Amino acid sequence: MHPLPTMTSTQSRSRGLRAASVVCLALGLTSTIPAFGEAPEGTKASRLPKAATRVAYPNLRFDRPVALAYPAEDPSRFFVAEQHQAKIWSFPSSPRDGSEKKLFLQLPDPINKGNEEGLLGLAFHPRYKENGQFFVYYSANDGPERRSVVSRFNVSSDDPQKADPASEKRIWVSDVDKWENHNGGTILFGPDGFLYITLGDGGAGGDPLSTGQNPKDWFGSILRIDVDHPAPGKAYGIPADNPAVKSKSHAYWAPEVFAIGLRNVWKFSFDRQTGDLWAGDVGQNLYEMVHKIDSGGNYGWSIREAFHAFEPQRRQKADPASKIQPPLAEYPHTPTADRPDSGLSITGGYVYRGEAIPELKGCYVYGDYDSGRIWGLKYENGKVTANGEIVDVTPRTKLNITSFDETPEGELLILAFDGRIHELVPASD
Numbered sequence: 001m002h003p004l005p006t007m008t009s010t011q012s013r014s015r016g017l018r019a020a021s022v023v024c025l026a027l028g029l030t031s032t033i034p035a036f037g038e039a040p041e042g043t044k045a046s047r048l049p050k051a052a053t054r055v056a057y058p059n060l061r062f063d064r065p066v067a068l069a070y071p072a073e074d075p076s077r078f079f080v081a082e083q084h085q086a087k088i089w090s091f092p093s094s095p096r097d098g099s100e101k102k103l104f105l106q107l108p109d110p111i112n113k114g115n116e117e118g119l120l121g122l123a124f125h126p127r128y129k130e131n132g133q134f135f136v137y138y139s140a141n142d143g144p145e146r147r148s149v150v151s152r153f154n155v156s157s158d159d160p161q162k163a164d165p166a167s168e169k170r171i172w173v174s175d176v177d178k179w180e181n182h183n184g185g186t187i188l189f190g191p192d193g194f195l196y197i198t199l200g201d202g203g204a205g206g207d208p209l210s211t212g213q214n215p216k217d218w219f220g221s222i223l224r225i226d227v228d229h230p231a232p233g234k235a236y237g238i239p240a241d242n243p244a245v246k247s248k249s250h251a252y253w254a255p256e257v258f259a260i261g262l263r264n265v266w267k268f269s270f271d272r273q274t275g276d277l278w279a280g281d282v283g284q285n286l287y288e289m290v291h292k293i294d295s296g297g298n299y300g301w302s303i304r305e306a307f308h309a310f311e312p313q314r315r316q317k318a319d320p321a322s323k324i325q326p327p328l329a330e331y332p333h334t335p336t337a338d339r340p341d342s343g344l345s346i347t348g349g350y351v352y353r354g355e356a357i358p359e360l361k362g363c364y365v366y367g368d369y370d371s372g373r374i375w376g377l378k379y380e381n382g383k384v385t386a387n388g389e390i391v392d393v394t395p396r397t398k399l400n401i402t403s404f405d406e407t408p409e410g411e412l413l414i415l416a417f418d419g420r421i422h423e424l425v426p427a428s429d
């Protein structure tokens with residue numbers, strides 16, 4: 001499905017740590033690649049509580065739901081985006097046993113419907129109540145050239161439960177994207193009021209265009225734009241503290257680029273308490289990874305895959321603006337005795353700030369689309385102090401997790417390809 005890694009011939013290549021380090025030295029990369037460090041053990045979860053999943057809205061079903069959002073000022077209705085139907089539905093957020101849902105928007109333009117394509121992102125303007133604006137990210141089907149689009153729509157002037165399909169304004173359009181995979185797709189407003197966009201490295205496998213370390217193109221990045229103060233002749237502005245604007249060392253970066261070295265961040269989120277940006281980055285053939293993303297940061301793709309060398313010999317050099325930051329955590333595709341908790345495609349989640357599972361407060365919760373496993377990661381004083389599975393997933397309860405979403409109370413909802421909205425609850429429930 002969506003961010004499923006592309007299996008290529010790289011699968012069979014040796015990635016021994018020692019061999020990779022030698023290659024780095026040979027290329028003179030040591031100044032920009034710090035020591036690899038140790039990947040934290042992933043299964044020690046003694047300080048983490050056990051949780052479970054259950055269906056949150058038993059009478060609602062959706063077709064390939066991939067994003068849930070709602071206006072911050074009015075969470076009385078939630079909105080769910082269907083990937084290939086290109087529809088956004090709204091429904092009352094409570095009570096949970098309702099069956100009413102209303103079609104808010106059918107995207108007016110045709111979309112591409114590859115496995116990782118479609119209507120992928122939805123974000124309401126922080127002042128939606130005032131301006132009626134919301135934003136979508138989708139894979140446009142405009143002709144032979146493939147592109148991703150962020151469009152602004154307005155709510156209908158005479159029906160608050162319907163969008164106005166004629167109001168579409170494309171505010172950001174990607175460069176030509178040769179491949180149908182690795183399109184990222186999440187858009188979110190940060191606590192700073194700017195719109196963040198993740199678009200993946202373009203696709204195929206192994207970063208054939210070397211977009212990951214190229215900060216002048218948008219691919220392989222998270223972007224940050226100002227939709228409220230467009231520059232002359234443009235549909236958006238560049239925040240004054242974006243890396244290329246504020247930092248001399250990043251002056252050659254594309255102005256929109258916030259962070260680089262990311263392969264395919266399918267989901268990212270902001271910690272509602274700290275404002276930190278957390279991302280799940282889908283790896284190539286061996287590892288999935290969790291990053292905490294800083295402005296101007298470089299997360300290593302495609303020199304590295306998680307804590308490991310990927311293709312250092314193919315790259316001329318790492319982007320010199322900032323040192324490569326390793327992930328906070330990784331997990332393998334292939335289970336081992338030490339790491340049975342594997343998966344194939346990470347779905348980044350949220351730092352839990354709810355009340356239902358008190359021991360989980362402050363932990364970053366993330367999952368895997370393929371294995372359905374769900375982990376919690378505790379990050380304290382700059383260190384990962386716990387990281388492990390928090391749900392005992394069985395074949396009966398396994399979900400193909402496409403998205404974690406946060407309720408106004410900070411509880412976590414989970415979208416899955418069984419078409420349902422689930423929730424994270426204490427294991428004893």
Ligand SMILES: [Ca+2]
Binds near residue numbers: 202
């Ligand atoms: Ca692509």
Ligand SMILES: [Ca+2]
Binds near residue numbers: 212216218219260
């Ligand atoms: Ca790039």
